[in-house]
Structure formats: C-alpha cells, structure tokens
Amino acid sequence: MKGILDFARARRDGRPIGMVTSYDAWSARLAAQAGVDCLLVGDSVAMVVHGFADTLHATPEMMVAHTAAVRRGAPELFVVADMPFLTFRKGPETALDVAGALMRAGASAVKLEGVRGHERTVEQLVGSGIPVMGHLGLTPQSVHQLGGYRVQGRSAEDAARLLEDARTLQALGAFALVLECVPEQLATDATEALAIPTIGIGSGPRTSGQVLVLHDLLGLSDEFRPRFARRYLEGHALVRDALQRYVTDVREARFPAREEVLC
Known part of the structure; x- marks a missing residue:
C-alpha cells in the first residue's frame, strides 16, 4: 500500500x-520483502525496545527517530506512526507540530487513540493534509483509566459508545x-457500520484487516504471550540458542575458523 486510497x-x-x-x-526491510501491506511505528516501542512498563514513556523524539529508521528500511511501504501520550490532547497547535515532525521523518499517516475531547484536533490534522488513523477499544495510553489491559465494549452501553466514536x-x-x-x-458491527476499513487486534477475524506487534508474532519474548497473538516463530529460543553457540565457539577457540580470517 502506498496511500490512503489503497486502504479504501x-x-x-x-x-x-x-x-x-x-x-x-x-x-x-524484512516486512516489505514478506509482502506486508503497511507498517505501524507503534508507541509500543517504549515497551518492546526501550524496556518501559507501558507506552506512556514514548516521546515525540523517540517516535521520530524510529519512524525515520523504518522509512529508510522500507521506502516503498505505507508507514503509520503513533502520536505519543498527551501530544494530541494539548490542542491542535501542539498536535500539528508533533504530527508534522513524524511526517517529515517519513510517516505516511499518524494514529491517535480515542476521539472524545480532541475532535477538533483530528479535524485540524486531516484538514492540514495529515492522514489520520483512529484507535478505539483498548487504548494503551489510557491503561490506568481503563483499570488495566482488558477487553473493552462488553456492555451494551460501552458498545454503543464505541460505535458512536x-x-x-x-x-x-x-x-x-x-x-x-x-x-x-462489536468489531463486526463497527466494520459493517463504517465505510472506512477497520484493523483488528484481539478483536476477532471479521475486521477489514489485522495488526500484530512484530515481536509477538516472532515469539521474541518468553514472558509476554497474549492469547490473540499467534506465534509464527519461537524467536526467543532460536536467538538465545544462536548466541549460546557463538559464546561457546569463542570460548573453545572454534571461532573464527581459518576460512573466516581476512588476512
């Protein structure tokens, strides 16, 4: 995908x-070679790469740096970058500054969580030529308000609110x-009610598409195993075992071999 018209x-x-x-x-680069449609530079980078306990620690500078790296690796793909915590709650001016920095770094669009209280900001971003992807349901930036990482929209009232949003x-x-x-x-109802595509994560198979955290589908963590994230590789064990073999070879003088010596 190269533009928002491809989503439509x-x-x-x-x-x-x-x-x-x-x-x-x-x-x-690997995702592009595999035929992935689009990439998300998620604020989950704060947890997955930087080791923080939640996404609230993602900063504009962090998101800009990672967005630029992703764009260099996949110049042909559509790249969505997350707006960090509170940056779109400070009003359109701040949001435009952050979104502009992300777009200049290589984002094709930005994603922000929720809508109530920042409707004017969304409208201002779109009106300024910045494509916006929404995010509803479990919104990790609101994890403390939501009482943890839990399924959202279970009650009829909450479901109606989500559809309205x-x-x-x-x-x-x-x-x-x-x-x-x-x-x-609820994900099915929302998908059928909207003209725009829905991208599900932990919301069943009847959305317009799916998104997963790369590290989850590659099994790079032996601790965090969300039920909705299918593992396509036991990456943690594979990488650990490769590193163990390397260390053993070094300690037992099996690396480098004669053919690996440059001169």
Whole structure:
C-alpha cells in the first residue's frame, strides 16, 4: 500500500489488510520483502525496545527517530506512526507540530487513540493534509483509566459508545480505524457500520484487516504471550540458542575458523 486510497480500495474489494509493527530499518526491510501491506511505528516501542512498563514513556523524539529508521528500511511501504501520550490532547497547535515532525521523518499517516475531547484536533490534522488513523477499544495510553489491559465494549452501553466514536472518527476524516481488544460481534458491527476499513487486534477475524506487534508474532519474548497473538516463530529460543553457540565457539577457540580470517 502506498496511500490512503489503497486502504479504501481494499475495503471496497474485501481484501484483508496485513499490518505489523516495526521500529527499525532491518525489520521494516524484512516486512516489505514478506509482502506486508503497511507498517505501524507503534508507541509500543517504549515497551518492546526501550524496556518501559507501558507506552506512556514514548516521546515525540523517540517516535521520530524510529519512524525515520523504518522509512529508510522500507521506502516503498505505507508507514503509520503513533502520536505519543498527551501530544494530541494539548490542542491542535501542539498536535500539528508533533504530527508534522513524524511526517517529515517519513510517516505516511499518524494514529491517535480515542476521539472524545480532541475532535477538533483530528479535524485540524486531516484538514492540514495529515492522514489520520483512529484507535478505539483498548487504548494503551489510557491503561490506568481503563483499570488495566482488558477487553473493552462488553456492555451494551460501552458498545454503543464505541460505535458512536467510530462514526465520529469517520465523519472527522479518519481513513481507517484500529479496534483493539473488543468483542468479536462489536468489531463486526463497527466494520459493517463504517465505510472506512477497520484493523483488528484481539478483536476477532471479521475486521477489514489485522495488526500484530512484530515481536509477538516472532515469539521474541518468553514472558509476554497474549492469547490473540499467534506465534509464527519461537524467536526467543532460536536467538538465545544462536548466541549460546557463538559464546561457546569463542570460548573453545572454534571461532573464527581459518576460512573466516581476512588476512
């Protein structure tokens, strides 16, 4: 995918969209070679790469640096960059500054969580030529307000609120919407109610596409195993074992071998 019209076309044609997170050039390059549709430079980088306990520690500077690296690795792909915590709650002026920096770093669009209280900011971003992807359901930046990482929209009232917010984001000009950890039927209802595509994560199979954290699908953590994230590789064990073999070879003088000596 190269632009937001490709998202609309995929939605119209019923072709599921495959999206993964990427935080650096090498993973972006591999994702492009694998045929991934688009990349998300998620604020999850604060947890996955920088070791923080939540996404609240992602800063504009952090997001800009990782976005630039991803763009260098995959110059041809559509890249969405997360707006960090509170940057879109300080009003349109601050949001435009941060979104502009992300776009200059190589983002094709920005993603922000929720909509209530920053409707004017979304409208201002879209009106300024910055494509906006919405994000509803479990919004990690609000984890403390939500009481933890839990499925959202279980009650009829909460489901109705989410559908209303989804319609609002569409009306404000969002080109797509991430639905994270909501019941399958609610994700289906939202997908059917909207003209824009929905990208699910932990929300069942009937959205317009799916997104996963790259490190989860590669199994690079032996501690965090979300039920909704299918592992396509036991990466943690593979990388650990390779490093152990390297250390053993060095300690037992098996590396470097004669053919690996330059001169």
